[in-house]
Amino acid sequence: xxxxxxxxxxxxxxxxxxxxxxxxxxxxxxxxxxxxxxxxxxxxxxxxxxxxxxxxxxxxxxxxxxxxxxxxxxxxxxxxxxxxxxxxxxxxxxxxxxxxxxxxxxxxxxxxxxxxxxxxxxxxxxxxxxxxxxxxxxxxxxxxxxxxxxxxxxxxxxxxxxxxxxxxxxxxxxxxxxxxxxxxxxxxxxxxxxxxx
Numbered sequence: 001x002x003x004x005x006x007x008x009x010x011x012x013x014x015x016x017x018x019x020x021x022x023x024x025x026x027x028x029x030x031x032x033x034x035x036x037x038x039x040x041x042x043x044x045x046x047x048x049x050x051x052x053x054x055x056x057x058x059x060x061x062x063x064x065x066x067x068x069x070x071x072x073x074x075x076x077x078x079x080x081x082x083x084x085x086x087x088x089x090x091x092x093x094x095x096x097x098x099x100x101x102x103x104x105x106x107x108x109x110x111x112x113x114x115x116x117x118x119x120x121x122x123x124x125x126x127x128x129x130x131x132x133x134x135x136x137x138x139x140x141x142x143x144x145x146x147x148x149x150x151x152x153x154x155x156x157x158x159x160x161x162x163x164x165x166x167x168x169x170x171x172x173x174x175x176x177x178x179x180x181x182x183x184x185x186x187x188x189x190x191x192x193x194x195x196x197x
Contacts (some may be wrong), residue, residue, distance in 0.1 A: 001128070001132055002112055004111075005107060005112065005136060006104070006130065008133065009107045013104075013107070014104060014140070017100055017135070019101065019148055021096070023038065023042075023096065023148070024145035024146070026038075026146045034146035038145065038146045041076060041078070041099075041147065041149050042095045042096065042099045042148065043095060045078055045095065045098045045102055045172075046085075046089060046095035046130060047062045047063070047084045048072070048077060048082065049085040049098055052082055052086050052088055053086055060073045060077070062071045066181035068168075076189065077190070077193075078187070079188075080152065080185075080188035081105060081106075081152065084101045085102055086099060086136075088101035090165040099148060102148065103145075103148065104153070106124040106151040106152050106154060107141075107151070108136075109154035110132075110135060110136040110141075110148070110151075111132035111135065113129045113131060113153075113154050113156075113158050114128075114131065114135035114136065115129060115131065115132035115160060116128075116157065116158070117131075117158075117160055117161045118130075118131035118132065119159060120164060121164070130189075135153075135157070141153070149189045149190075150189060150192065152185075152188030152189040153185075153189075155183055155184040156182075156196060157179035157194075158180075159178055159182055159185065162174050162175070162177035163178060165177065
């Protein structure tokens, strides 16, 4: 499943993913506002990755509105993406590379997590692969690039999987899994985490 979604993702996100300096800009009536949100979230992803590497005590003290402290605390922080964004920042020092790494991670993990849920529900590998692809490559996800925080939907299927296990087995592990999935969803996207709760 991971290999399949990893191969399909660059094709779905073409041409911007493969371009060295392309951003998925909006061209509609609200383009200035939409693109400003894209720039803000790309900056937040890069700042959080950079601060994690250099000085984690300044994680929320973005270099906007200086000398105000905790300027990122009132916005998205997308901390759940750190395992991917920190290495991307370390290798490139580029906010665009960090954004691309987060996008690929979000698409691949969303597909994998839906695959796991559908596999449990159906018992069919083919149905699970199709469900994972339908969830991760749905048009609304691809079109949400001006708001990259909304790409981080990968923990929603895991929360549902934990609920499914809880209903069947009533185990403490299922509740821990649900709590972990919801916590990760909140850390991936505050909005989606709030909606999930």
